[in-house]
Amino acid sequence: MRIVSCLILALCSGLLNPCWGQIKIGVTISSTGPAASLGIPEKNTIELLPHEIAGKTIEYIVLDDASDTTTAVTNARKLTLEDKVDAIIGSTTTPNSLAILPVLGETKTPALSLASSNRIIEPMDANRTWMFKTPQTDTMMATAIVEDMADHGVKTMGFIGFSDALGEAFYGEVSKFAELRHIKIVASERFASRDTTVTAQVLKIIAEKPDAVVIGASGTPAATPVKALVERGYKGRIYHNHGVANRDFLRVCGADCEGTFLPTGPVMVAFQLPDSNPVKKSAVDFVKRYEARYGPGSVAAFSAYTWDIGLLLQRAIPIALSHAQPGTPEFRAALRDALEATQGLATTNGVVNMSPRDHLGLDQRARVMVEIQNANWHYLP
Numbered sequence: 042m043r044i045v046s047c048l049i050l051a052l053c054s055g056l057l058n059p060c061w062g063q064i065k066i067g068v069t070i071s072s073t074g075p076a077a078s079l080g081i082p083e084k085n086t087i088e089l090l091p092h093e094i095a096g097k098t099i100e101y102i103v104l105d106d107a108s109d110t111t112t113a114v115t116n117a118r119k120l121t122l123e124d125k126v127d128a129i130i131g132s133t134t135t136p137n138s139l140a141i142l143p144v145l146g147e148t149k150t151p152a153l154s155l156a157s158s159n160r161i162i163e164p165m166d167a168n169r170t171w172m173f174k175t176p177q178t179d180t181m182m183a184t185a186i187v188e189d190m191a192d193h194g195v196k197t198m199g200f201i202g203f204s205d206a207l208g209e210a211f212y213g214e215v216s217k218f219a220e221l222r223h224i225k226i227v228a229s230e231r232f233a234s235r236d237t238t239v240t241a242q243v244l245k246i247i248a249e250k251p252d253a254v255v256i257g258a259s260g261t262p263a264a265t266p267v268k269a270l271v272e273r274g275y276k277g278r279i280y281h282n283h284g285v286a287n288r289d290f291l292r293v294c295g296a297d298c299e300g301t302f303l304p305t306g307p308v309m310v311a312f313q314l315p316d317s318n319p320v321k322k323s324a325v326d327f328v329k330r331y332e333a334r335y336g337p338g339s340v341a342a343f344s345a346y347t348w349d350i351g352l353l354l355q356r357a358i359p360i361a362l363s364h365a366q367p368g369t370p371e372f373r374a375a376l377r378d379a380l381e382a383t384q385g386l387a388t389t390n391g392v393v394n395m396s397p398r399d400h401l402g403l404d405q406r407a408r409v410m411v412e413i414q415n416a417n418w419h420y421l422p
Contacts, residue, residue: 063098064127064358064367067120069141070155071133074108075234078260078289080133082344083155085335087130090351095359097367106132108234113137114144121148127367128376130350131155133343134259135207138172145171149370151377153350155343157182157259157284158210162400173380173400175349176342177306177390177407182283183214185304185408186255191222195253195278198224199246201239201266202257202282204231211257211282227251234262243269253277259284264294271297278302283408287341291416298413302421306390307409308345310420319406323352324389338417349388356386 068087071080084103092099102124106113113132120126121144129145129152132138138154138161145152146168154161154174161174190198198219202208208231216226227249230242243266246254254277256266263285270279281303291298307314311324327348331340357379365371383402386393391407410421 062367063100064094065100065102065124066354067117067124067126067129067131068101068103069106069113069116069120069129069131069137070103071108071137072105074106075262076108076133076260078287078293079155079284079341079343080105080108081289082287082339082341083133083347086331086344086347086351089330089334089348091355094355095362097358097362102126106137108134108137110136110140114140117141117144117152121150125368126150127373128152128354130347135161135210136205138174139206142168142172150373151380153353153380155346155350156207157282158207159214160206160210165398165400169400171377173353173395175346175353175388175390175401177283177304177403178401179211179214181403181405181408182304183211184218184405185410186215186280186302187218187222187224189302189410190219190224190253190278190280193278195224197227197249197251197253199228199230199249199251199254200226200257201230201232201242201246201254203259203262204233207259207282207284208257215255215257232258232265234258234260236262236265239266239269240273242266243273243275246270247273247275251277253280255280255282257282260287261290261293264290264298267294267301268297283342286418287343288338289341291413294413295416299415301413302410303413304408304410305418306342306345306407308340308389309342309418310409310411311389313420314409315422319392320387320389323387327389345389349390349393352386352388353380353383353393356383 104116135156135158138156157176159178228246232239279301286305308324314321360379361375364375383395391403393402395402411418
């Protein structure tokens with residue numbers, strides 16, 4: 042009966058395809074595995090995203106990729122080929138986001154990543170033209186770290202990071218800007234996200250007596266090098282990748298992280314921002330919404346990145362609907378084009394101005410430096 046009714050409606054309205062009305066958004070995130078401390082707040086935020094935009098019902102199909110690249114690809118193929126989603130949110134990590142790029146190009150499905158590396162959207166090619174992202178790039182965050190080191194007289198540094206695409210990408214950016222600031226890298230080590238000890242790597246770093254150590258890792262595994270450095274008596278400045286900005290990391294790292302530094306999005310210190318900051322209103326609004334559901338202090342950078350995807354979709358979907366209907370290749374293409382044309386959108390992390398060559402659209406206003414004090418984030422003007 043429903044099919045017949047839709048056919049009649051389609052004939053009466055002159056539409057070529059019946060029963061349009063629902064927009065499907067596929068989600069593949071790491072709610073289990075080493076990146077779970079990032080994926081869980083992302084999953085929490087999906088529940089806060091709008092379920093209706095421009096008169097269309099939004100259905101979110103949420104899958105867990107368990108922090109595994111193969112599972113992320115399997116999820117992306119299921120979402121695009123079986124569920125016929127109009128867009129994908131995900132994945133949580135850089136390796137997983139890179140892994141699903143061929144699926145996006147093959148199926149011509151727009152996606153919005155929650156991972157940091159520039160490599161997810163650069164260099165632009167046939168696959169990346171379908172990929173967008175909300176987290177700040179490694180370049181933006183690496184420059185913030187190196188500038189802070191230079192301001193505090195750091196002349197030598199050590200690096201320890203994940204032995205994956207995230208670790209290598211972040212090292213590439215940090216080393217590039219360190220050279221420009223005449224900061225010498227005296228040690229560079231790697232570890233796997235599932236490693237329970239990094240004592241050997243840390244001993245090599247400490248032996249070189251660097252003024253500072255940069256940790257290119259994300260989530261709770263990033264606490265492992267900090268604990269090893271503190272245990273071995275290291276007294277220099279310690280910097281984190283922005284992928285640690287969540288409450289679970291603070292819990293796991295504990296007192297060992299006191300007095301360490303990281304670049305992060307303005308949302309993490311929303312109430313500490315000056316009123317002149319263009320994202321303060323949006324950031325404070327999100328923090329209030331999220332903490333009303335999940336409790337005081339529960340906001341994580343990755344929950345905010347997910348919320349920003351919702352803001353992008355709320356801007357882009359009505360534009361796409363003026364060109365095509367959900368469930369069609371034409372709608373996916375129109376949605377991609379609308380995302381790419383986003384201008385002047387104040388999110389929780391920055392003001393988005395995208396272009397065909399820039400599928401992030403943030404500038405240096407999208408990052409702040411913070412110090413971990415009393416198990417919390419302290420804004421450094």
